Amino acid sequence: MSQLELIDVTKRFGEVTAVNRLNLRVEKGECFSFLGPSGCGKTTTLRMIAGFEDLDEGELKVEGSVYSSSYKKFYLPPEKRDFGMVFQAFAVWPHLTVRENVAFPLRIRHRPKHEIDERVKMALTSTNLLKIQDSYPGRLSGGEQQRIALARAIAINPKVMLLDEPLSNLDAKLREEMRFEIKALQKKFGFTIIYVTHDQAEAMALSDRMLVMSNGVVQQVGKPLEIYHKPANRFVFSFIGLSNFLPVSIREGAATIDGTDRIAARGAPGDLGSRAVLACRPSDISFVPQSEAEHGSSESKPAVPGLVVRRTYLGDIVDMKLKVGNAELRVQKHVKAASPREGERCFIRFNTVLWYPEEERNR
């Protein structure tokens, strides 16, 4: 029995279909992320799980029990779901102290005083808030407010924790710290996490599995590395990291970039036809000495000539824009690695490539 099960879940706002027939199972103790650009439907899905939005179609089950169902015309209000939730804007109550904020869900449930004290102390200790438990949130920093929201959510030891872009209001350094704290809390208490974010690095670092969404439709579900290495389509490829998409012609599995006469890569799948798109990460391209490029055996990977149009330093990375045939592409190298200067001609080799059909149907 899955912890969380979504069956054909659909939500419409007027004419717009915010979430379209979403199917998903999340297992107990899993940390699962919803990743996608803003407006893709990930927050709507989370709010349907939380119970703030009703489903237009479909069913939501938690540990086998129906929580929302359009078929049975049933919906369990959010306060009866026993979930923990952390909001993007933290939503800590400014008129209550840190302690009172964290104790609130327990008070609502009329737990005995000793249990409340115990659980609040546990939550505050795990989030490092014990020292400031009597302060009002208004005077505290963003990171501290975020921890209050976390402590409040874990206080009742929820079946499922719902986190809605919890780190996007924090600065970069704090974001990284909090990421580890959330992961550590999950390891300690073992609850299931549903985590919504538009930041792929965050999703990669935290999740056991993740889901990439666009326009209300699931694009891919899988483990982070799986999605990184085998993106199901061009949308996922470009969303998950920096990307180059090069239009190519294919003959007998060998691809030529438009405007060049050299083979750029081999091994294109046969079902693509004569036209396709070659996808490659900027870090997966290497420079090849001219001699090797021209005398390379047919077994080794081919190389194509290019021209460095622009060269910029991004800290310890050199970012270059190259013109290859009619196409332009980005290459990134470590500063210490050898790379051509601006205006120089060079040869490049694609180390890892992925193939996509030229016309990708909009899913």
Place this chain on the structure above:
Amino acid sequence: MTATLAEKKKLDVSKIVLLFSILILVVIVAVPVLLILITAFFENGKFNIAGVAKILSDPDTYQALLNSLVIAAGTTVVSTIMGTFFAWLVARTDLPFKNTMKALFLVPFMLPSFIGALAWKVLLSPRSGYINKLLMAIFGLERAPFDIMSLGGIIAIESMYLFPFVFLQVAGALERMDPTLEESARISGADLFTITRKITLPLVMPSILAGALLVALYSLSHFGVPAILGTEKGIFNIPTKIYERIYSSGGSFGAIRVGTILSTILVISAALILKLQDMLLKKGQYQVIAGKSMRPVVLKLRGLKYPLLAISIIYIGITVILPTITIFLVGGLKTYGLPFQLKYMTLDNYLKIFQWKITKDAIWNSIYLSVGAAFVTMLAGTMISYVIVKMKFRGKFILQFLGVLPFSLPGTVIALGVILAWSGRFGINLYNTPWIIFVAYIARYMAFAIKSSSASLSQVSDSLEEAGRACGATHWQSLKDIVLPLIRPGMVSAFFLILLPALRELTTSVLLYGPTTRTIGVAIYTLNEDGETVKAAALASIALIIIFVGETSIRKFLAKLEQRAAKVEEIKNVPA
């Protein structure tokens, strides 16, 4: 799980709140307005537009319409010019004692304009005005140099007490305006005069016009000043005409029908004015609001600095201090008309105010009616705003419409509507009881309550309430434990925002009072009408003391409340 299957159908808090809100708005606002429209346009059950036209073209009512228009237009122009000038002086020049001056320019708000009119009538009436008599004696004039009891006089007095509407709007806009807008014009080579003309003025124009429209709205349906200065000379505007018709005919249906037709015109004009204002403010908002804590370009007044300061102080002296002193002095005269000399003065009048039935009743009536109405209106307004701001449901626009309706209902119209609805037509007759005034006050101040609560509610981010639900609180619990504590300061200030004007209300009460249900405003007005000017002035003095003490202490209290709320505010509206 099956036990909770009924969850969806249960009558929950949100439905109860919604039903109550609709009920209140319909009973308090929609029914009276509908009755006014029906009475105006239907005669003996038949639609009768010819009858409406006939009444409107009657020279008597036609003249009242025209006067209302002239008074409103004149007052608007004068108030706008003065309000804008003083706002600019305070916000954009190096006038000395700016903050004090800014506070002083708002003092005219505290003086109820009908009390001001009363004072000016004492000073400048053509026959017995003290200043007129003085000037005639000094210069040996045959005729009084000033006649305050004229259209011009009414416009002058209304402007004196209404210009703060424009002042507040414009000063606010000038202070919020991004100074870099002006600085960039300066860098481009424009001098201060050009900048004021080409940059500053166009940018604050929406605020100037919004303030002007507020004055127009108020003046169009204002009773006090025209009643005190005009009635005696046969100068009527719409509200005073309605009052005159109804009282001279003893509340006959014919008179009420004329009243409803004139009211319809008031409602339509008010709605148009509000629509215009809304459009203007929307247009103005994004242009003006910008960074804070930057220093705006300030015009150096140089040699004009002290003369302008003197003019401002003299202006306030003439409009506020002189009338106040006059009222206190007249209230202390043994008989009206005697010169202000110590041997003719007495404290008796002031002491009698608290013994004499009419005035004693009036003070007590005003206090309990305003406190009661403020409390009820505040609660109802909060509930209605919650529905409008926070709830999502089909057909919400109807409620939104009903919610803005009170804004466009002038006091006279509310009084008429209440008379039509609560004089037994639906089996309840409140006429001649304090309850009819109570109901009218709720309708009259509902707009204040909705405005104030909506403002504080929209600052409470939805996620605060949702966090409560996610923590296991029911809708009702999260309202009680989270939303209410957060908007409590807003509710308290709404209470006082209603209480203070209700204490001095005249326009609505004057159409509704019965023998024992005079309010302070009504008592002052009727005493003066009956020739008891001294008693009227004495009561007015007491009213001024109550208002002044009330305003200052409440403002201090509200400022403290705001300070305490400020720390809460910091995180109430984190960007989502």
